[in-house]
Amino acid sequence: MEKPQLALKPTIMAVLNGNSFAVVAALIPAALISQLLKALPQTGLVGQVEVMVALAQSTLPLIAAFVVGNMLRLSNLETASMALATFVASGVVTVKGDTYMIAGTGVILNIMLTTLIASYVARLSSRLLGQLRMVFEPLVVLLISGGIGLLTLPIMVAVQGAVGQVVAQATRVSPLLMGVLLGMLFAFLIVSPLSSVGIATAIGLSGVGSGAANAGIVAAAITLAVMGAGVNSGGAIIAHFMGSPKIQMANMLSHPKLFMPVLLAAGVSGGVASLLGMSGTAFSAGFGLSGFIGPLTALNESQGDLLGIRVILAFIVVPLLLGILMKLVFMKKVPLIQGEELALPDI
Template sequence: MGGAAFLGSGCMTAVTTTVKGVTTTSFQLAGMGDVINTMLTAAVAVLFIKWVGNRFGSLGIVFFPILAGTGVGFLGSLTKPYVSLVTTAIGDVINTFTKLAPYPMCILIAMSFAIGLAGMGSAAAGFGLASTAAFLFWATLKVDKPGVQVAIFLGVIKMMMPNFLRYPVIGIPIALTAAISTLSVPILGMQGTPASGGFGLIGAVSPLAAYNAGFYNVLVLVIVWVVVPFAVGYLMKKIFVDWTKICKPEYFISPAR
């Protein structure tokens, strides 16, 4: 399934270069690829594996990587250009509305899902991920082992997806953390790229994208990308977990604990 998702993402592209009159073709990794097509390809791979079941018997270990990985992945690579047209069009529309109404759109983007966004939309999407990591860092601090907080800070936020599906109410403080933190984007005019929107604090990709876009005040970058989300996340944790008890501490016990 992982191989199918990798091929379907389109993150590896063939690049032709000419050096001293010699033309060569090499493969280059380009960001995360198309996230939507990645999910669709992975879903098809899972359905294929479930449909095949035990038909191959002991030979399954041989045929599954070929058929589910390479085969379904190849189909995903064929659908990728068409899916990308749709996701890019959606991203262009969102970018247009972000320019027209930066404050509400940045808040909505940070609270939702980013697809092919650039400019302030990309920065807002990055803030959404940074805010999620900040809140979950505090929420898991007393109920999980230290490795969980380290993993969350390094960007493995998806490890908490089972918790969200089991207790959707935890999405409320996460969304509020993102909504408040992302106000820095329209206020300061933060910018990003389509490739940086899906990273947040992971590798400092989103802050570095803002820096490369012309925001050169490093101190302010650290404050708005680290201090603000973690401060707001801590406040949301106190309100929703400690004071109102809307979210119980056990909601944040990681499956990887």
Template sequence: MDKTETSTLTAHNVIMNVLNGLSLGTVVALVPAAILGNLMLAVKGIFPFAANIITLTNLSMVLLASVSALVTALLFKMTPIQSASLAIVAELGSGNWHLVNGAFMVKGTGDVVNIILTMILGVVFLKLVGNKLKAYNVLLLPTLMILIVGVISILTLPYVSSITTALGELIAMVTTMQPILMGVVMAIIFAVLIVTPISVVAIALTISLGGIAAGSANLGIVAGSFVLAFMGYGANSFGTSITHFLGSPKIQMANMLAKPKLFIPVIVSSGLLGGLGAALGVTGTPMSAGFGFSGLVGPLAAYNGGMNGTMGIITIVILFFALPIVLGYLARLSFVKNAHFIDAADLRLDFE
């Protein structure tokens, strides 16, 4: 960041750029696995190299923190040294690495909330340092970032991670409700959380969410992603729009948190689809609950959960594809076209 950039930084500017950086980083790091994952699994028997492709796309997912930090650095117009330093501390703060018998083991994307906190601290630190290090920048900046921001991120990780655990315990209480009511509530919770820094996959795995609860959670994300895609179409290109459900609706995180009214159509549509899914007995697994339509993880989990007959397949097509399109269209018609409560520009994403 040059002097002009650092002088114009505000708390709002920092937070929004970090959230936008994470949103785009999520797409870049996770979408390849979402698109290719199940496809490669299906052809692995006749195309052995598919196993290598699966490995490569899984590896891209563990780089979420670094990728998000680099995108954030671009938004702040950072120098190469600043960008690389921010990427390093973001990876350190993700917590997706462990030292086992002298070897580093990496698994998952890490704690997204702590990644955000680390990037915010990193940006603030870089602003404070500015150009004070002058000729010693390349030597001291990465070192100071690790010693200060990196160490702080490691110290905050256990406390930040406990937020996900505590939230998971609260969500587990929803599973004791009457099935259809549980489906409505679970779908709304997951549809809302998927567009926040909270990892819904981590929550589902933490509480071993399965059965109808997982199916409803998945349908909630499906409904929300289609609604956001339809409402933002016009302000966003076709490719960006379909990324909401083929990739992740988390790309709208910054817009959602900046304009809370966007949650209303998401809540309405997800509740409807989640309740209907529970009534029809759609099930899922702890791993599928947080993925929605992405990579066909949700539909395949429902299929493997018993909906593999003719009627079951028809039900899956209706719930995971036909109805979400209808709900998305109705949300656009009601909230954007008629009521003018939401403008398509509220959901604009600039990935250029």
């Protein structure tokens, strides 16, 4: 098989698309059944399933490395070496004395950086080591890429924390403006390298702020799904909201104009959710419609009359109408956006 070149642009696109896919693949099992598991009697079987989906989330860095390697047409050895480095630098492992604890999904920004560095180190080491690569390449990639990743991990955690402070500040403004700002901010986060779930959890975003942020994510997902319906498969369309709109991250960063309809729809949805009194938890704020976590949590956390109708309006009706409106405005009336710009790669 012909080896790909070391060009930066295709490598970055592979890193963006590969990590986007990894987020969906690793998080969707827990997103689909987490609320169901809470409602079931806590038997041994239910507990075992909870362990399974929790562990699945911690495989995000491994999946990311393998998908990126596949997209770059790397060998099995190169891809496996990338996976080793990405796993150790991801932040999913915490060391306390002689104990190693695996939890969470890691810091996705650092996972992306490590897969980028490891892809280059793996390809270069294959060329330099020649026939010795089977023996030394995993160690070389692990030490160089994983070592750099461990050095950058605290920096990426700090970046995520700084964004969290911005979000926390937004919760102190008036309810309507707060809803608009949080809707737009979390719509941006969900299609960026940053983790919306991690930030929401880190700052303890709950109550109406959580509901508004969640509605913004739903609006982003539905808007992107509706606008890309003509060029993406049915499964890819569903993955936008049952998985994560982060699958569009590469397209969003390549075509920044896509942020216009997404943020506009998210801001309106966040404001409406705030006015409708939608509440949530730090966990629900980062998932949107995945596993129906947003709507189900709003049903449990919100107060007032006609709660079911308000939840349907906030998380389904309003975002869907806005998604259709954004497509009409930005793709029909003023054709600033082409369907091909939202096309997802076949995986």
